[in-house]
Amino acid sequence: MPKRALSKKHIEEVKTLLLENKAKIEATLNSISNDHESLSNMDLNDDADFAAASRDYSNDIHIKNQQMKELTLINHALFKIEKGTYTGLCEMCDSEITMKRLRVKPHAKYCIDCRSYIDKEKVSIA
Numbered sequence: 001m002p003k004r005a006l007s008k009k010h011i012e013e014v015k016t017l018l019l020e021n022k023a024k025i026e027a028t029l030n031s032i033s034n035d036h037e038s039l040s041n042m043d044l045n046d047d048a049d050f051a052a053a054s055r056d057y058s059n060d061i062h063i064k065n066q067q068m069k070e071l072t073l074i075n076h077a078l079f080k081i082e083k084g085t086y087t088g089l090c091e092m093c094d095s096e097i098t099m100k101r102l103r104v105k106p107h108a109k110y111c112i113d114c115r116s117y118i119d120k121e122k123v124s125i126a
């Protein structure tokens, strides 16, 4: 284990946050798919209704994609915690990801520097 890895206590904290976020995302994803089932059963009276409904629909798809992506990262982090390979260190440069950052975004894989580098360079890694 790298020496700057998070303490057990902090890893437990991150794990709790990850599980909470996971439950929230799964609830959101469930409610989105339920909405869509009711949408397809809905009687849409005219084109305007249909346009409004499909606008909501594409917005939902966008949210759904975002949430799915986040869920993948959460599962990735949880998997590493279960395997005991989770360190809380940046997967790119190995520096510490601060607890402050992890409390906001427990599934973060990169430190702020690498994250902003990725955003700036539009490197396509989640």
Ligand SMILES: [Zn+2]
Pocket: 090, 091, 092, 093, 094, 095, 110, 111, 112, 113, 114, 115
């Ligand atoms: Zn980094």
